[in-house]
Amino acid sequence: MSWDLVVNVVIAGVLTGLVYGLMALGLSVIFGVVRVVNFAHGEMMTIAMYATVMLFAALKLDPFLAVLPVAAAFFAFGYALQAGLINPFITRPEHSQFMLLLAVAIVMVNALLTVFGPDARNVQVDYQLESFELGPILFDRARVYAAGAAVLATAALFAFFRFSLTGKAIRACADNYLGARVAGLDVKRLYALTFGIGSICVAVAGGAMVLLVDVTPALGPYYTLLAFVIVIVGGLGSMPGALLGGILIGVSEALAGLFIAPSAKSMFSFGLLILVLLLRPQGLLGKRP
Amino acid sequence: MTQRTNRRQFNQAVAGLGAAAALAPFGIVRAQAQKLKVGVLLPRSGVQGFIGQSCQKGADLAPGVIKQMLGVDIELMNADTESSVDTARTRAERLVQEGAHVLVGPFDSGAAAAIAQVAEQRGVPFVINIAAAPQITEQGYKFVFRNFQTGPDIARNGLALIGDLFQATNTAPRTAVFMHVNDTFGQAMLKGISAFMPRMTQLPFKIVDTISYDPAAKDLTVEVSKAKASNADFLLLVCRLNDAIILRREMVKQRWNPMGIISPGSPGMYEEQYYKALGKLSEYSISNVPWYNPNAKLTKIVEKAFLKQNPKDKLVFHGLNAGFTFEAILIAADAFKRARSTDPKTLADAIRQTNITEKMMLGAPIKFNAKGQVEGIGSACVQNLNLTPTVVLPAAAATAKPVFPAPYFKRA
Numbered sequence: 001m002s003w004d005l006v007v008n009v010v011i012a013g014v015l016t017g018l019v020y021g022l023m024a025l026g027l028s029v030i031f032g033v034v035r036v037v038n039f040a041h042g043e044m045m046t047i048a049m050y051a052t053v054m055l056f057a058a059l060k061l062d063p064f065l066a067v068l069p070v071a072a073a074f075f076a077f078g079y080a081l082q083a084g085l086i087n088p089f090i091t092r093p094e095h096s097q098f099m100l101l102l103a104v105a106i107v108m109v110n111a112l113l114t115v116f117g118p119d120a121r122n123v124q125v126d127y128q129l130e131s132f133e134l135g136p137i138l139f140d141r142a143r144v145y146a147a148g149a150a151v152l153a154t155a156a157l158f159a160f161f162r163f164s165l166t167g168k169a170i171r172a173c174a175d176n177y178l179g180a181r182v183a184g185l186d187v188k189r190l191y192a193l194t195f196g197i198g199s200i201c202v203a204v205a206g207g208a209m210v211l212l213v214d215v216t217p218a219l220g221p222y223y224t225l226l227a228f229v230i231v232i233v234g235g236l237g238s239m240p241g242a243l244l245g246g247i248l249i250g251v252s253e254a255l256a257g258l259f260i261a262p263s264a265k266s267m268f269s270f271g272l273l274i275l276v277l278l279l280r281p282q283g284l285l286g287k288r289p
Numbered sequence: 290m291t292q293r294t295n296r297r298q299f300n301q302a303v304a305g306l307g308a309a310a311a312l313a314p315f316g317i318v319r320a321q322a323q324k325l326k327v328g329v330l331l332p333r334s335g336v337q338g339f340i341g342q343s344c345q346k347g348a349d350l351a352p353g354v355i356k357q358m359l360g361v362d363i364e365l366m367n368a369d370t371e372s373s374v375d376t377a378r379t380r381a382e383r384l385v386q387e388g389a390h391v392l393v394g395p396f397d398s399g400a401a402a403a404i405a406q407v408a409e410q411r412g413v414p415f416v417i418n419i420a421a422a423p424q425i426t427e428q429g430y431k432f433v434f435r436n437f438q439t440g441p442d443i444a445r446n447g448l449a450l451i452g453d454l455f456q457a458t459n460t461a462p463r464t465a466v467f468m469h470v471n472d473t474f475g476q477a478m479l480k481g482i483s484a485f486m487p488r489m490t491q492l493p494f495k496i497v498d499t500i501s502y503d504p505a506a507k508d509l510t511v512e513v514s515k516a517k518a519s520n521a522d523f524l525l526l527v528c529r530l531n532d533a534i535i536l537r538r539e540m541v542k543q544r545w546n547p548m549g550i551i552s553p554g555s556p557g558m559y560e561e562q563y564y565k566a567l568g569k570l571s572e573y574s575i576s577n578v579p580w581y582n583p584n585a586k587l588t589k590i591v592e593k594a595f596l597k598q599n600p601k602d603k604l605v606f607h608g609l610n611a612g613f614t615f616e617a618i619l620i621a622a623d624a625f626k627r628a629r630s631t632d633p634k635t636l637a638d639a640i641r642q643t644n645i646t647e648k649m650m651l652g653a654p655i656k657f658n659a660k661g662q663v664e665g666i667g668s669a670c671v672q673n674l675n676l677t678p679t680v681v682l683p684a685a686a687a688t689a690k691p692v693f694p695a696p697y698f699k700r701a
Contacts, residue, residue, distance in 0.1 A: 001518070002518060005514055005515070005518045008514055008543075009510070009511050009514050012510040012511070012514070016508065016510075113334070117334075118333070118334030118335060118338040119338060119339065119562075120338075120339075120531060120562075120566075122566070128538075129538060129541045129542055129570075130542070131542050131543070131544065138542070138543060138544065140510075140542050212507075212508065213507040213508065213535075214531070214534075214535075214566075216336075216338075218334075218335060218336075219507075222507075253511075254510070254511050257511035257512065257515075258511050258514070258515060261501065262500060262501065262502045262503075262506075262509075262511055262512045262515070263471040263501045263502050263503050265503075265511070266503075
């Protein structure tokens with residue numbers, strides 16, 4: 001087996017993993033602060049992908065430009081979802097939250113099926129089938145752009161939480177719920193804001209992902225599961241953990257496909273999950289509870 | 290509150306049941322007045338959704354055409370298998386409960402195997418439109434019939450046509466990389482090709498690598514990288530539709546331009562969606578598949594009905610799917626006409642006696658052997674030319690000459 005084949009496959013794995021990481025980042029942020037596991041995560045990303053496809057079909061808007069209005073709409077949607085639907089469930093048992101978000105997910109899948117049907121849809125931009133060439137190494141252009149968007153979005157999110165006052169307030173809520181309330185923070189509004197920010201991550205990931213895969217309503221549950229695997233591997237609630245988890249899953253799947261059998265790829269991501277759960281239950285970069 | 294049955298009501302019921310029982314063996318009551326209820330099971334959503342919808346077009350036009358041909362009334366009971374074997378099984382159960390006299394479908398070997406079990410347990414005839422796994426008709430089932438080639442037949446005919454293609458184009462590729470989906474159909478094809486390749490000494494190439502992949506894969510980067518690294522002259526591909534599209538795009542991204550892509554017999558590359566999704570990239574792909582006879586009288590009738598129902602569409606993009614689905618319903622209707630009964634066993638016996646000479650698809654008349662399998666179904670070499678599936682071999686049925694190697698070919 002030639003070295004350039006291995007390098008090409010690893011690069012593709014890293015680039016795809018970064019987009020996976022961005023997708024999982026939204027899940028991780030929401031859980032890290034609100035302590036609610038969003039079981040409709042993949043379905044939300046699917047909606048973002050459809051929104052991008054629609055904007056492309058109607059206005060020929062490049063997915064990376066379409067991300068701006070879609071992200072704005074998703075922020076509003078996420079904010080409203082948390083403020084209107086999830087906040088009343090914050091103090092209820094976890095199984096109630098689980099059922100609520102599972103119901104939301106099912107409603108989303110069926111709404112997509114009703115509106116768009118089961119057919120796969122995609123965008124076709126000029127650069128989608130092009131590659132950058134560096135000797136024998138090929139970099140899929142769409143994948144490079146998508147991974148770049150993922151890195152930028154993660155950096156922006158990191159900066160927001162680190163340097164902005166609102167970001168610090170959100171972190172305070174995540175660290176100490178009671179303390180945040182005693183300090184006079186409007187926790188429920190901050191929760192809604194966090195869900196909105198998590199939804200922005202989903203929207204950007206959806207915009208990037210639509211360049212890599214065709215979208216169907218059935219994609220939602222698959223990506224929800226994938227996002228869970230990534231955040232559990234990386235550490236639930238950890239932002240760098242989500243990116244690391246994404247890269248690890250992307251690369252392990254790619255290498256398993258190369259060295260063992262392509263049809264057994266996902267077996268290895270779940271194998272990795274089991275290993276992490278056994279050896280480091282809090283995830284690679286997660287904090288011990 | 291319970292309602293008691295009085296003596297008079299009881300006597301009337303017994304008399305009614307007696308009369309029905311007496312007439313039943315003659316099929317007098319059920320035969321003439323009834324419609325044939327055909328449960329059509331197809332993957333109209335999910336990963337095979339496009340193909341299922343394509344098959345459905347053949348089912349939708351069947352009642353009208355068959356009424357004209359045979360004077361038989363058909364009621365379709367449509368069910369979506371959602372491209373899932375489990376759903377196929379439960380939908381089949383439900384159709385039987387709801388009174389389907391015969392089941393037709395389901396364009397998938399895994400789903401067909403599941404439905405066959407239901408049909409056999411419930412004693413309802415099941416006519417397979419498209420599904421190639423040979424074991425389905427090797428189980429000794431009494432109610433399962435298939436008017437489609439088995440995997441080994443497809444592989445044998447497909448490989449033979451590859452030999453003809455190389456002869457017709459004066460080419461002799463030395464190596465092939467074999468990529469196949471890892472579902473029931475893909476495995477059946479793998480076995481068929483592995484069995485026939487060593488015997489077909491006229492074929493100039495050998496398979497240098499075999500790569501299986503998930504038909505529901507969202508990304509085939511690794512698979513295509515491996516295939517490209519094999520430096521094979523051409524790609525031998527057993528695919529479905531969505532994966533074929535993803536794979537072709539990935540080939541372009543990775544700048545892999547082999548002599549051609551040849552399917553020894555699988556769906557995907559002649560489907561309308563393949564052309565829509567890929568545009569010019571769909572050109573020159575070759576599929577050696579069971580195909581329809583464009584000159585057959587029945588084809589003209591079906592085409593007319595097709596265009597009436599789908600004015601913006603063309604039969605050529607649905608010929609295989611719609612054609613075999615239509616023929617499956619035709620088989621059931623023909624048996625119903627002869628049996629004059631919807632009794633499952635009588636209907637199954639009548640299907641076993643089928644001899645339809647005026648047919649749409651290429652090959653011998655529709656006759657079932659003892660296993661419930663039609664033999665002698667023909668294949669054609671269909672190449673994508675000018676964004677249309679075009680028969681290029683056998684020469685007698687060809688409407689254009691084959692193009693091989695493809696113009697995009699670049700030696701590695």
